[in-house]
Amino acid sequence: MxxxxxxxxxxxxxxxxxxxxxxxxxxxxxxxxxxxxxxxxxxxxxxxxxxxxxxxxxxxxxxxxxxxxxxxxxxxxxxxxxxxxxxxxxxxxxxxxxxxxxxxxxxxxxxxxxxxxxxxxxxxxxxxxxxxxxxxxxxxxxxxxxxxxxxxxxxxxxxxPLGMFYNKAVLRRAGLDPEKPPRTGDEYMAALEQLKGKGIPGHWMSPFPFTGTFQFETLLWQFGGELFDPEVTRATFDSDAGVRALTWMVDLVKKGYSPANVGQDADVIALQNGENAFNWNGIWQINALDEVPQLEWGVAPIPRIGTQDAVWGxxxxxxxxxxxxxxxxxxxxxxxxxxxxxxxxxxxxxxxxxxxxxxxxxxxxxxxxxxxxxxxxxxxxxxFPPAVAGIADALAMVDKAVNQAVLGKASPADALKSAAAQATQVVRDNHEKYGD
Incomplete structure (x- = not known):
C-alpha cells in the first residue's frame, strides 16, 4: 500500500x-x-x-x-x-x-x-x-x-499518522526486550548500537517521501522547527532544527545503523524479513503486516528524538x-x-x-x-501541512532535500538551503496565483 x-x-x-x-x-x-x-x-x-x-x-x-x-x-x-x-x-x-x-x-x-x-x-x-x-x-x-x-x-x-513498527524476533535476537520499545532518543540510539553489534542495521533510512520526508518533518517539529513562517511566505525548514533533523537521519547511514541507498518500501520489507528492527511507517501498514505469516511485530509511538513530541500525519x-x-x-x-x-x-x-x-x-x-x-x-x-493553496508544490522541495542528503549527494545544510530557497519562491508565486 x-x-x-x-x-x-x-x-x-x-x-x-x-x-x-x-x-x-x-x-x-x-x-x-x-x-x-x-x-x-x-x-x-x-x-x-x-x-x-x-x-x-x-x-x-x-x-x-x-x-x-x-x-x-x-x-x-x-x-x-x-x-x-x-x-x-x-x-x-x-x-x-x-x-x-x-x-x-x-x-x-x-x-x-x-x-x-x-x-x-x-x-x-x-x-x-x-x-x-x-x-x-x-x-x-x-x-x-x-x-x-x-x-x-x-x-x-x-x-x-506515522508510527514505529518493530520486529519482536529481531529485538529478542539482539538481546533487547521486545515488549519495551524505545521511547526516547537515548533509548533509541542505545538500541540501534546494540543491534549494530549483532550485525543488524536497525533503522533502514528511506530517501523517499514515503517515508523519509515524513520522518524529516516529524523530527523537524520535534526539534522545535517549522516548515514555513506563520504567514507561509517563506520556507524555514533549513533552520538549525531542520539541519539537526536531517543530520540525524543521514548519520544513521554514515554510522552503519542503516544501509545506504534504501529502495522504496525496502525498509518495511526488511522488517517483514527479519533484516530490520524498527520501521517508521504509516498506520496503513497494519493490515499488510498482519498478513505476513509468523511475523512477530509490534507498534509504538515515534520516539521523542528531539525536545518535544510531534509526528507527521x-x-x-x-x-x-x-x-x-x-x-x-x-x-x-x-x-x-x-x-x-x-x-x-x-x-x-x-x-x-x-x-x-x-x-x-x-x-x-x-x-x-x-x-x-x-x-x-x-x-x-x-x-499537518499548512492550510494554504498550492502547498503540495512547495513540499515537493522538502522531498528533494531529503533525497539528496540521505543519498549522500549533498550535505544536510546545503540540501536544505537550496530546497528552502526554491520552496520560498513557490509559496510566493502561490500567494499571487491563489490570492491567499
Missing part, C-alpha cells in the same frame, strides 16, 4: 498546479447557476461518491457503502474509486462539465488548492447542522485541517463539490451519508486509521484495536 501511496503523493503534488491552473479557474467561474434541481417527492435519491481508496482500505469503504445502501433505501450511493492521481485529474473536469460527484474524500493538504479554485464549496452550514464542534475531536489540528481562509470545506473522517475529510444545478434533496442526502459514515468510523478504522471523534476513541470497540490504539496515543501532537 505504501508504494501506491508514494506514487499518489508525487502525482498529486505535481498535478495540482497543472489541473487547477488559471484556465480551470476561468472555466469554473461561469459554471455555477442559481437554479435548484428538485428530485421528485417519494423517489430514491442517488448520490455519487468518489474517493481514492484503491489500497487495502478499498474493501472497507465498499462494505460501509453497501451497509449504508441497505440501511437507507431512500438514499442509494454509487461509488467510484480511482487511484489518487486519476481522481484529481477527473474532479476539475467533472465540476466544469456539470457532472461533479455529490460527495468526495480528500486529504487535508488537497483542500486549500481545490477550495481556492472553487472546486469545493464551503460547508459551514452542514457542519453546524450536524452539530460538529472542535471539542468533539481528538486533535485540534484535524479540526482546523478542514478550514481554508476561515471557512469550513472539510469534515474529518480519520487520521493516519494526514487526514481524510469529506468534501462537497460545486454543482451546476444544486439540489436541496441531494444535499440533504449527502448530509445523511456523511453523518452515517462518521458515526460508523470504528468500522473504517479497521482499515488502518485512528479516530477523529473523542466518542469513538473512547469506545470499547476502538480500545480493542491494539495497534490503532498505539498510533492514537499520538493524536494530541499530530501535525
Amino acid at each position: 505504501a508504494g501506491a501511496r508514494f506514487v499518489s503523493e508525487l502525482s498529486r503534488r505535481h498535478f495540482m498546479a497543472w489541473a487547477l491552473g488559471a484556465g480551470a479557474a476561468v472555466a469554473l467561474g461561469g459554471c455555477v447557476e442559481s437554479s435548484t434541481r428538485r428530485e421528485p417527492k417519494g423517489s430514491t435519491v442517488t448520490l455519487t461518491f468518489w474517493n481514492g481508496f484503491t489500497g487495502g482500505d478499498g474493501e472497507y469503504i465498499k462494505k460501509l457503502v453497501e451497509d449504508f445502501n441497505k440501511a437507507t433505501p431512500g438514499i442509494q450511493v454509487k461509488m467510484n474509486i480511482y487511484v489518487w492521481a486519476d481522481f484529481f485529474q477527473k474532479v476539475p473536469g467533472a465540476v466544469i462539465s456539470g457532472q461533479a460527484p455529490d460527495v468526495c474524500v480528500m486529504h487535508v493538504d488537497d483542500i486549500p488548492t481545490n477550495a481556492a479554485r472553487s472546486i469545493l464549496v464551503p460547508i459551514d452550514d452542514l457542519a453546524q447542522e450536524l452539530g460538529l464542534k472542535a471539542s468533539d475531536y481528538t486533535s485540534q489540528e484535524v479540526w482546523q485541517g478542514g478550514l481554508y481562509q476561515g471557512r469550513r470545506y472539510g469534515i474529518p473522517f480519520d487520521m493516519h 494526514n487526514s481524510h475529510q469529506f468534501v462537497l463539490l460545486r454543482q451546476r444545478s444544486p439540489s436541496k434533496e441531494r444535499l440533504a442526502a449527502a448530509r445523511t451519508f456523511i453523518q452515517w459514515m462518521s458515526q460508523r468510523s470504528v468500522e473504517w478504522l479497521a482499515s488502518g486509521k485512528i479516530p477523529v471523534l473523542k466518542s469513538v476513541a473512547e469506545s470499547p470497540e476502538f480500545k480493542a484495536m491494539k495497534a490503532q490504539v498505539q498510533f492514537a496515543r499520538q493524536a494530541p501532537y499530530i501535525r
Whole structure:
C-alpha cells in the first residue's frame, strides 16, 4: 500500500498546479447557476461518491457503502474509486462539465488548492447542522485541517499518522526486550548500537517521501522547527532544527545503523524479513503486516528524538463539490451519508486509521484495536501541512532535500538551503496565483 501511496503523493503534488491552473479557474467561474434541481417527492435519491481508496482500505469503504445502501433505501450511493492521481485529474473536469460527484474524500493538504479554485464549496452550514464542534475531536489540528481562509470545506473522517513498527524476533535476537520499545532518543540510539553489534542495521533510512520526508518533518517539529513562517511566505525548514533533523537521519547511514541507498518500501520489507528492527511507517501498514505469516511485530509511538513530541500525519475529510444545478434533496442526502459514515468510523478504522471523534476513541470497540490504539496515543501532537493553496508544490522541495542528503549527494545544510530557497519562491508565486 505504501508504494501506491508514494506514487499518489508525487502525482498529486505535481498535478495540482497543472489541473487547477488559471484556465480551470476561468472555466469554473461561469459554471455555477442559481437554479435548484428538485428530485421528485417519494423517489430514491442517488448520490455519487468518489474517493481514492484503491489500497487495502478499498474493501472497507465498499462494505460501509453497501451497509449504508441497505440501511437507507431512500438514499442509494454509487461509488467510484480511482487511484489518487486519476481522481484529481477527473474532479476539475467533472465540476466544469456539470457532472461533479455529490460527495468526495480528500486529504487535508488537497483542500486549500481545490477550495481556492472553487472546486469545493464551503460547508459551514452542514457542519453546524450536524452539530460538529472542535471539542468533539481528538486533535485540534484535524479540526482546523478542514478550514481554508476561515471557512469550513472539510469534515474529518480519520487520521493516519506515522508510527514505529518493530520486529519482536529481531529485538529478542539482539538481546533487547521486545515488549519495551524505545521511547526516547537515548533509548533509541542505545538500541540501534546494540543491534549494530549483532550485525543488524536497525533503522533502514528511506530517501523517499514515503517515508523519509515524513520522518524529516516529524523530527523537524520535534526539534522545535517549522516548515514555513506563520504567514507561509517563506520556507524555514533549513533552520538549525531542520539541519539537526536531517543530520540525524543521514548519520544513521554514515554510522552503519542503516544501509545506504534504501529502495522504496525496502525498509518495511526488511522488517517483514527479519533484516530490520524498527520501521517508521504509516498506520496503513497494519493490515499488510498482519498478513505476513509468523511475523512477530509490534507498534509504538515515534520516539521523542528531539525536545518535544510531534509526528507527521494526514487526514481524510469529506468534501462537497460545486454543482451546476444544486439540489436541496441531494444535499440533504449527502448530509445523511456523511453523518452515517462518521458515526460508523470504528468500522473504517479497521482499515488502518485512528479516530477523529473523542466518542469513538473512547469506545470499547476502538480500545480493542491494539495497534490503532498505539498510533492514537499520538493524536494530541499530530501535525499537518499548512492550510494554504498550492502547498503540495512547495513540499515537493522538502522531498528533494531529503533525497539528496540521505543519498549522500549533498550535505544536510546545503540540501536544505537550496530546497528552502526554491520552496520560498513557490509559496510566493502561490500567494499571487491563489490570492491567499
